[in-house]
Amino acid sequence: xxxxxxxxxxxxxxxxxxxxxxxxxxxxxxxxxxxxxxxxxxxxxxxxxxxxxxxxxxxxxxxxxxxxxxxxxxxxxxxxxxxxxxxxxxxxxxxxxxxxxxxxxxxxxxxxxxxxxxxxxxxxxxxxxxxxxxxxxxxxxxxxxxxxxxxxxxxxxxxxxxxxxxxxxxxxxxxxxxxxxxxxxxxxxxxxxxxxxxxxxxxxxxxxxxxxxxxxxxxxxxxxxxxxxxxxxxxxxxxxxxxxxxxxxxxxxxxxxxxxxxxxxxxxxxxxxxxxxxxxxxxxxxxxxxxxxxxxxxxxxxxxxxxxxxxxxxxxxxxxxxxxxxxxxxxxxxxxxxxxxxxxxxxxxxxxxxxxxxxxxxxxxxxxxxxxxxxxxxxxxxxxxxxxxxxxxxxxxxxxxxxxxxxxxxxxxxxxxxxxxxxxxxxxxxxxxxxxxxxxxxxxxxxxxxxxxxxxxxxxxxxxxxxxxxxxxxxxxxxxxxxxxxxxxxxxxxx
Numbered sequence: 180x181x182x183x184x185x186x187x188x189x190x191x192x193x194x195x196x197x198x199x200x201x202x203x204x205x206x207x208x209x210x211x212x213x214x215x216x217x218x219x220x221x222x223x224x225x226x227x228x229x230x231x232x233x234x235x236x237x238x239x240x241x242x243x244x245x246x247x248x249x250x251x252x253x254x255x256x257x258x259x260x261x262x263x264x265x266x267x268x269x270x271x272x273x274x275x276x277x278x279x280x281x282x283x284x285x286x287x288x289x290x291x292x293x294x295x296x297x298x299x300x301x302x303x304x305x306x307x308x309x310x311x312x313x314x315x316x317x318x319x320x321x322x323x324x325x326x327x328x329x330x331x332x333x334x335x336x337x338x339x340x341x342x343x344x345x346x347x348x349x350x351x352x353x354x355x356x357x358x359x360x361x362x363x364x365x366x367x368x369x370x371x372x373x374x375x376x377x378x379x380x381x382x383x384x385x386x387x388x389x390x391x392x393x394x395x396x397x398x399x400x401x402x403x404x405x406x407x408x409x410x411x412x413x414x415x416x417x418x419x420x421x422x423x424x425x426x427x428x429x430x431x432x433x434x435x436x437x438x439x440x441x442x443x444x445x446x447x448x449x450x451x452x453x454x455x456x457x458x459x460x461x462x463x464x465x466x467x468x469x470x471x472x473x474x475x476x477x478x479x480x481x482x483x484x485x486x487x488x489x490x491x492x493x494x495x496x497x498x499x500x501x502x503x504x505x506x507x508x509x510x511x512x513x514x515x516x517x518x519x520x521x522x523x524x525x526x527x528x529x530x531x532x533x534x535x536x537x538x539x540x541x542x543x544x545x546x547x548x549x550x551x552x553x554x555x556x557x558x559x560x561x562x563x564x565x566x567x568x569x570x571x572x573x574x575x576x577x578x579x580x581x582x583x584x585x586x587x588x589x590x591x592x593x594x595x596x597x598x599x600x601x602x603x604x605x606x607x608x609x610x611x612x613x614x615x616x617x618x619x620x621x622x623x624x625x626x627x628x629x630x631x632x633x634x635x636x637x638x639x640x641x642x643x644x645x646x647x648x649x650x651x652x653x654x655x656x657x658x659x660x661x662x663x664x665x666x667x668x669x670x671x672x673x674x
Contacts, residue, residue: 181442182208182412184660185433187419187458188449189216191233191646192637194402195653196447198253201409203661208441209411210433212418212607216406217399219606225594226487228527228538232605234395235525236264236499237646238383243674245320245383249650251673258401261389265497269388272360274353275583276505281357282498285387287313294354304349308358309385311344315375316382323651324670326663329375336375340620342510344374356506363501363523365644366478366544366614368512376618376643383647394528422446422458422634430633433458445633447656449649452616452625452640453609463631475640476622478614479513480547480599484576485527486591487538492526494586495536500524502583512544518575520544522583538591541580547599547610569596616640627656635659 186197189211197209215221219233239246240261250256268282281297284290287309294305315336322329341362345355359369361381369377391398406413418436425431432442448455452472456464464472494500502522503509512521520543526536573596581588603611616639618624627635639645641652658666 180208180439181432182206183443184208184445184447185210185441185443186447186449187433188638189213189413189415190219190449190638190649191217191402192639192649192653193447193449194399194406195249195253195650196449196637196657197411198402198405198409199654199657199666200447200660201406201411202253203657203665205660207409207411208443209406209413210417210419210435210441211413211415212436214416215399216403216413216415217395220395220399222394222396225485226538226592227529228487229394229396229529230485230527230538230540231394231396231525234391234398234646236269236388236390238380238386238388239647240389241387244386245323246647246650248324248670248673249654252670254405255398255401258404259397260392262392263497264388264390264499266387268498270360270384270499270501271494272357272501273583274356274503274505274508277353279353283384285385287385290385298351298354301349301351301354304351304354307348308345311374312378312382312385315378319375319379319382323655325667326655326658333375336378337373338620339374340370341372341374341377342369345369352506352510356503356509359509360501360521362509362512363521363542363544365618366481366612367617367619369510371476371617371619373618373620379643379647380645419458421460422448422631424460424463424631428463428631430631443633445635445660447635447637447653449636449638449653451608451638452636454607455636459631459634465630468630471623472625475624476617476619477547477608477610477612478617478644479544480602480611481545481613482517482543482572482576483597483601484541484543484573484580484593485538485595485597486540486577486593487527488591489537490590491535491537492539492587492590493535494584495524495526495539496534499526500584502580504583513546517543517545518572518579522576522580524580524584541576542613543576544613545599547612565600569598572596572598614639614644618643627652627659 183205184200184207186193186209189209197207201207222229222231266285270283272281419433420436421434423432434440508521523542527538577593599611635656637652637656642648
């Protein structure tokens with residue numbers, strides 16, 4: 180079978196890539212090892228509750244913003260709708276020592292006003308922080324939407340960590356912890372994450388935050404419908420064994436795990452970079468490039484606790500919780516006893532209903548090798564005591580959540596716990612990381628272009644984590660095929 184383009188991996192970046200190419204008349208096949216598309220976006224059902232595993236909420240859905248334009252261009256809004264979070268407190272930051280709570284409101288002006296009221300002696304630090312984040316976000320979005328490299332000055336922020344930037348502004352540990360709390364959303368500690376990435380992530384939330392009606396499952400259904408309408412051939416349960424190249428080094432197709440060969444003149448790979456190296460024959464990538472991909476740092480993994488309640492959990496209606504014992508936990512979110520690290524808590528809802536929440540999931544960041552080490556220093560992996568260790572960890576997380584959020588005490592039943600080993604199985608990430616390859620100060624992440632003619636890259640390792648990051652990478656990979664000017668015109672028409 181011959182195609183114009185193959186897309187390896189049917190996550191958000193793969194589905195986006197396939198749809199963009201098909202909209203421009205290319206014959207496209209989307210190849211996915213998992214039995215269904217969107218394996219990380221889809222939800223699972225327990226006790227009548229829908230738990231979203233990959234998509235929780237996002238910024239950039241405001242009119243004319245990046246995701247808004249992308250969704251309109253792809254026709255996804257024909258099948259899905261966004262649901263705004265609580266405009267006066269979409270994210271709730273809470274710590275126990277000192278006892279402190281802060282609710283993030285929509286809009287830079289409202290956020291500035293609330294920060295100044297909470298930290299009246301930090302006007303200069305607050306103003307500088309918000310001005311820099313806003314400028315990085317606006318100028319980054321401008322580059323994204325015209326499919327151009329970022330402005331030169333923005334590259335300077337790639338080498339500045341969030342921690343270094345905040346330390347230069349203030350010595351107030353509580354303020355710095357508050358402004359660092361969203362590190363849970365990209366799985367990198369403030370001392371390592373580039374200020375540029377942090378601004379791209381939080382800059383979108385500071386404007387507004389939205390969920391999707393029906394969660395990730397409805398988004399996958401919308402993608403599937405549009406892919407079928409566009410004529411994309413979807414091949415699920417068909418893993419790729421190797422990428423095939425001709426004598427001159429140009430891409431010619433892929434061989435699937437069942438031995439079938441699919442011929443093509445181009446391919447977009449969205450798999451983890453280390454997985455890609457296993458697919459590409461030796462000699463096609465220079466040794467220095469292979470070493471670079473092998474050495475990319477991973478984002479955090481995590482323990483994820485899933486819980487349900489017999490009564491509505493109004494505190495999670497349109498809001499997420501960021502919980503910790505104290506501010507220092509957000510400076511080193513993967514150090515110290517794991518049950519005392521920051522926790523992210525987000526709602527789970529009943530099937531066929533979006534309000535109110537009757538459950539939640541909670542993420543506690545850990546190192547990817549957590550299960551090999553175990554909470555007590557002994558191995559979980561392959562151990563007869565793995566389930567027992569999971570149950571112990573679930574109880575400890577339950578105790579910590581109820582200590583930091585007493586409103587949940589005696590109101591929830593804890594159903595499941597996933598570990599880095601669980602994530603490794605379901606995400607096909609070599610290490611079980613939550614967000615794949617990290618974006619790290621001093622690290623050069625791969626671009627969408629490779630030295631193999633016709634082979635392009637997309638996914639979290641390229642532009643950033645989350646739905647926004649992977650869709651940016653997909654559009655930019657496709658721009659190499661379609662033409663940057665043409666795709667820019669098409670996307671900018673979507674108002």
